[in-house]
Amino acid sequence: MGSKPPIDPLAGFHAATRRWFAGAFDEPTRPQALGWPAIARGESTLILAPTGSGKTLTAFLWCLDRLMFAPAPEKRARCRVLYISPLKALAVDVERNLRAPLAGIAQIAAALGDAFVAPAISIRTGDTPQSERARFQREPADILITTPESLYLLLTSNAREALRSIDTIIVDEIHALVPTKRGAHLAISLERLEAICDRAPQRIGLSATQRPLDEVARFLGGTDVGRPFQGRRESARRGTATLKGSPYTEAKIEREIEHEFAAPRGAVRYRPVTIVDAGQKKSLKLTIEVPVEDMARLTTADDIPSGPASVGDTRPSIWSAIHPRLLELIRAHRSTLIFVNSRRLAERLAGALNELAGETLVRSHHGSIARPQRVEIEDLLKAGALRALVATSSLELGIDMGAIDLVVQIEAPPSVASGLQRIGRGGHQANAISEGVVFPKFRGDLVACAAVAKAMHDGAVEATRYPRNPLDIVAQQIVAMASMDGWAVDDLFAAIRGAAPCAELSRSVFEGVLDMLSGRYPSDEFAELRPRVTWDRVAGTVSAREGAKRVAIANGGTIPDRGLYGVFLLGAGPGAARVGELDEEMVFESRVGETFVLGASSWRIEEITHDRVLVSPAPGEPGKMPFWKGDRAGRPLELGLAIGRLMHDLLRLPAPAAIDRLTREHDLDARAAENLLQYLRDQLAAARAVPDATTIVVERVRDELGDWRVCVLSPRGGRIHAPWAMAVAAKIREETGADVETLWGDDGFVVRFPDVDEPPDPRLLVPEPDEVQALVVRQLGATALFAAKFRENAARSLLLPKRRPGMRAPLW
Incomplete structure (x- = not known):
């Protein structure tokens, strides 16, 4: 007996849609072939697929087919598809990418003589003009593209009446929302939407990096508690x-x-959600480069001096070696995207590269640059007109940067999922190889880079909850x-x-x-x-x-108010004046007449008011680098343990075998591999032990004031070390009466004992497991972290709202 012929995933589409797809693509990708049947059956669906595999079209094509060839509803019930993006830039990008299939299918349908409806698309984000918002309320579009915050605002206004007819909700890059309070906020907004809809909408979730899928599916579908309320007061x-x-x-x-x-x-x-696991390991071509012979000789490898970019590097630093190599890579490729882990470094690096090149070759992109400049930069990059762009996580998610042929990551990415998203911006097409180069900043960072590279090849993204x-x-x-x-x-x-x-x-x-x-x-x-x-x-x-x-x-939404100052162009007209924003502390340290760099351009401070900084352009003049004191998520525990296992294994291998493993499995060049092994040898010689997945190293040393400092070295990440340090501080106070100071990071924490003559007992730093929770709870209320988080939570709860909406609220 012969086997059954395979089912054509395009069989359920209209002839014009099938013909357009066949002309535009060779064949459906795996997520499309697996996802369309479930979507066609009306099932809520979670789709896992690699970057560049056509996930967005998987979700949208069935919707477009239905909107174009089903009878047009009455005007008030026209809005039927809601697309939710975690980024405003991604929302704009998706709207732009829908134009091609809409125009192509319409053209073929007209040629076939088939009647069709051209779906209208509306974008609603914080950047949407008031006139367009009012138009949507009067004339709802077929497809609404929005963000979680804007959906909340729509549901809390009369415009929600236009949402009652929605029958499909698409949540893109869902992994970026699941583990955050922003995601929890969206989840309740979706329940509010479901309560007013004429029928329960189908939910479709998309992501390239999500695990475990069951947890994400529960988040997407919500719980089955019936539909008790339809928005009427009775x-x-x-x-x-x-x-x-x-x-x-x-x-x-x-x-x-x-x-x-x-x-x-x-x-x-929980409501049923069909999981379409079309995940496959993304083809990556990674290289971890160390542009110096011996990283141990760099005395300030982790120190980025501020001040004018034109001064250059005046102290021994890895940057004097990284900058020329970056410039070489930029000039050898058509378009290069460089990711860094902070806004300050983005500005510093863009300025230094332009200074070295002698021309404006590189721009910077991050959340503190005003929207018009960001849009201009994104368009230049997509068109291939910008040779290089230095970005933070602001360009990490989903945005289609088709012209990019190389991605550079400065220092280890914050997580494996983040690394896959960033390197995946290059070669952003189905089955394309994403090429990336990683530059570690110091020797400890080199170990993290090696562990992340192997995990990225294995697709071992961290679990989200x-x-x-x-x-x-x-x-x-x-x-x-x-x-x-x-x-x-x-x-x-x-x-x-x-x-x-x-x-x-x-x-x-x-x-x-x-x-x-x-x-x-x-x-x-x-x-x-x-x-x-x-x-x-x-x-x-x-x-x-x-x-x-x-x-x-x-006061809606979950993004905390950081007390940032808006930066505005002096004398510019409304709408064209905003340049970006600066941290409150940096503004306090600045004076009228000083110049600073923002968006790789220099600006002179003309006036500082209670809520804004007025500036004028200062082209060509050196300026100081801005800084922002925002939250940076600590290293995930899974990644920390992977780093620990790598160090443990390497020390137990002969040197040739260790170098072979690092170059073959972890993408290090020979110089980087030798630097990494020498780093582990130096640590072993200094402390007779290396902190790894099974070993914690405790060191005691007197500082320059003569006080004892005890260092706990562990790769487990700041999410573990922060509460650990709190528990230690509480335990020391209980047992000795001493108030100690603590400082934590991804590679351990330090406890400073003032006015203590005897060396501190290391056992104080390892509390019993059953007492840790009580110790942390006791200590938490006395920490600056608690004060900051309490303020944020009180604001989100609407107990401490902004006194003047739209105006800057001081942080302290």
């Missing part, structure tokens, strides 16, 4: 909530905190929901628990959030905080107080 029911005892006894709070975030609340039924029960997000969304409709408490609770991050939220903690929002505070010290909602405990209803909607709109 849904409120009476007698659904009673108040039992005082909710604010200390013992009860401790019990709730202990169990709320640790124990599942029975069986949760969505936050559980983010109460600040719950509070913000409750205020927004109540500002639009009156809610029964039961319905509100069910709607919030429909989002996967809140699936295990307990009723008592939910009512604690309602207590807080309705002004039932645990102490008179909070009396100045304004209540946002009214909770009628007898009727069991929640409604908004006056001004709640305005506060919810002005």
